[in-house]
Amino acid sequence: MDIPADTASPPRQDPTVTPRRHAPTRRLAPVMLAIAATLAYGVLGSQQYRNLVARSWDLGIFTQLARAYGEMRAPIVPIKGDAVNLLGDHFHPLLVLLAPVWWVWPSGEALLWTQALLFGVSAIPLTRLAIDRLGTRLGTLAGAAYVFSFGLQSAAAVQFHEIAFAVPLLALSLTALLEGRVRAAVLWAAPLVLVKEDLGLTVALLGVLIALRHRPHRGEGLALAGWGAGWFVLSTFVLLPLLNTAGQYDYTDNLGSPLEVLWPPVKWLTALMLLLAAGIIGGRSPLIVLMLPTLAWRFTGTVEFYWDWYWHYNAVLMPIALAALLDALGDPRTGRAAAWWRTDAPRPARTVRRTAVAVSLAVTLVLGPAMPVLDVLRPGQWEPTWRAEPAAAALEAVPDGAVLAVDITLMAPAVPDHDVQWLHGPNQRVPDCVLTDEFAFSWSGAPPSDVVAWAQEEWEVEYHEDYSEGGFTVVCRP
Known part of the structure; x- marks a missing residue:
């Protein structure tokens, strides 16, 4: 009604x-x-x-996941470990x-x-x-x-x-x-x-x-x-x-x-x-x-x-x-x-x-x-860091597709062109190249003075230095 x-x-x-x-x-x-x-x-x-x-390794991890999904693969993320x-x-x-x-x-x-x-x-x-x-x-x-x-x-x-x-x-x-x-x-x-x-x-x-x-x-x-x-x-x-x-x-x-x-x-x-x-x-x-x-x-x-x-x-x-x-x-x-x-x-x-x-x-x-x-x-945040060019050059020094062990600093930027794992991770694979950042917090203020010697001791293979500037060092296998 x-x-x-x-x-x-x-x-x-x-x-x-x-x-x-x-x-x-x-x-x-x-x-x-x-x-x-x-x-x-x-x-x-x-x-x-x-x-x-790089506040943590998370951006690198999720970038690697996105790449895997983009390539129609399972989300295998070597940054966390082999076959993870x-x-x-x-x-x-x-x-x-x-x-x-x-x-x-x-x-x-x-x-x-x-x-x-x-x-x-x-x-x-x-x-x-x-x-x-x-x-x-x-x-x-x-x-x-x-x-x-x-x-x-x-x-x-x-x-x-x-x-x-x-x-x-x-x-x-x-x-x-x-x-x-x-x-x-x-x-x-x-x-x-x-x-x-x-x-x-x-x-x-x-x-x-x-x-x-x-x-x-x-x-x-x-x-x-x-x-x-x-x-x-x-x-x-x-x-x-x-x-x-x-x-x-x-x-x-x-x-x-x-x-x-x-x-x-x-x-x-x-x-x-x-x-x-x-x-x-x-x-x-x-x-x-x-x-x-x-x-x-x-x-x-x-x-x-x-x-x-x-x-x-x-x-x-x-x-x-x-x-x-x-x-x-x-x-x-x-x-x-x-x-x-x-x-x-x-x-x-x-x-x-x-x-x-x-x-x-x-x-x-x-x-x-x-x-x-x-x-x-903040105006200072718009100014490129002095390390931007050395970082880009360090990544350029690593061959595309190489297995790369890298610090957290350049972990996410390295993912699109390389097979990335963490420098201090549990991976069993021997990396083709190693990219270190002496200012990365993962070193706790004590980075190696000789990256070539450190990498050779860590993986028991021979490395030679390909690049070093701005705190970044790239060493690769012959």
């Missing part, structure tokens, strides 16, 4: 929120933020790549999507721009939702707080990791969930199990939340929970050991006692920063529990890099933080907000909403000069 127009009660609408049909900014602002973030993170990556900044299949290290088959990237641009620098694009794209759905719920200005600020958050900045600064693919998937899934498009949320979340094995637990927990909070979609929620849990068990206890050269899951030994989860204090600081990224009030949204699987393995881990804010481990938590914030601040169309203790909590006042977004912004801004993205604005 239709309700007469003069007696119907229209849904309560927040006057600070512009209706979609009158808000072209809703479409423009998210795209502009995405472009700005992509350019900022992409330029940061290019600066690092061209200035020979990287799918036996972490379970990330979704990285096969890097093959087309390699076809277009066969370089480690392309991976940095791919990650920048994925981070940028992730801002579009979340910022649109923020504008719908908070209004144009406040919503755009919330989107900016997300896309330039400390978690995404630090991930970009330490270069490419597989989690780059998880960030937009989480953003799309959580946005769909908050918009009431539960089936779309399930479909966007499902591929997360193919990004990294531990994300299966995040997917399972999301499925449980859907089953509990969206009763008409309980079936989809339980199916997603089973999918995530099943893939976690399958990948961690079956597939990874099967594909691992040692027949095991390599990271079990990195887990310590659960009693150590709350110590040292740096873990508390990281947890506080994540809560601040959610505007504090995001802590009352059930979505905040999606952080727990990632924090559980990190905080029980014995590797110090797991605990802090400045590595890539917080990137997957940033979409969760903003989604929890928006969930807790509520929907202007219903006037309701999420809260642990009730299902019909009233929407917080405008002052609370503004304060929450300001807090989310402040947790990154307070880092000041430590923010990695500011490097793109």
Whole structure:
């Protein structure tokens, strides 16, 4: 039965929120933020790549993986060791999507721009939702707080990791969930199990939340929970050991006692920063529990890099933080907000909403000069390093296709044209050439004074020096 127009009660609408049909900014602002973030993170990556900044061997590893997929081969990565299949290290088959990237641009620098694009794209759905719920200005600020958050900045600064693919998937899934498009949320979340094995637990927990909070979609929620849990068990206890050269899951030994989860204090600081990224009030949204699987393995881990804010481990938590914030601040169309203790909590006042977004912004801004993205604005970062020419000459001195043992500094740039292994790796193959960098951190400040003698002692074959300048030395077999 239709309700007469003069007696119907229209849904309560927040006057600070512009209706979609009158808000072209809703479409423009998210795209502009995405472009700005992509350019900022992409330029940061290019600066690092061209200035020979190598934070770890990860970029070299993933460049070798991308080359393998691009050449339609299994992801065998000799940098990690002879015949090492990287799918036996972490379970990330979704990285096969890097093959087309390699076809277009066969370089480690392309991976940095791919990650920048994925981070940028992730801002579009979340910022649109923020504008719908908070209004144009406040919503755009919330989107900016997300896309330039400390978690995404630090991930970009330490270069490419597989989690780059998880960030937009989480953003799309959580946005769909908050918009009431539960089936779309399930479909966007499902591929997360193919990004990294531990994300299966995040997917399972999301499925449980859907089953509990969206009763008409309980079936989809339980199916997603089973999918995530099943893939976690399958990948961690079956597939990874099967594909691992040692027949095991390599990271079990990195887990310590659960009693150590709350110590040292740096873990508390990281947890506080994540809560601040959610505007504090995001802590009352059930979505905040999606952080727990990632924090559980990190905080029980014995590797110090797991605990802090400045590595890539917080990137997957940033979409969760903003989604929890928006969930807790509520929907202007219903006037309701999420809260642990009730299902019909009233929407917080405008002052609370503004304060929450300001807090989310402040947790990154307070880092000041430590923010990695500011490097793109520093004139000194645009000047080529004095070592650029010697580095290029050193790579040129190595014959194409040669088996090359190399330091981390030039590991990623060496991959496209050479069969690369790590200078200090467990490889049994005798390299055709050895390329050392006396300034590489892997030498701990004590590089060999005679690289030829060191290489001959290391591999028990004869080498001669082909190049030496700028700290780089190339020695090859006759």
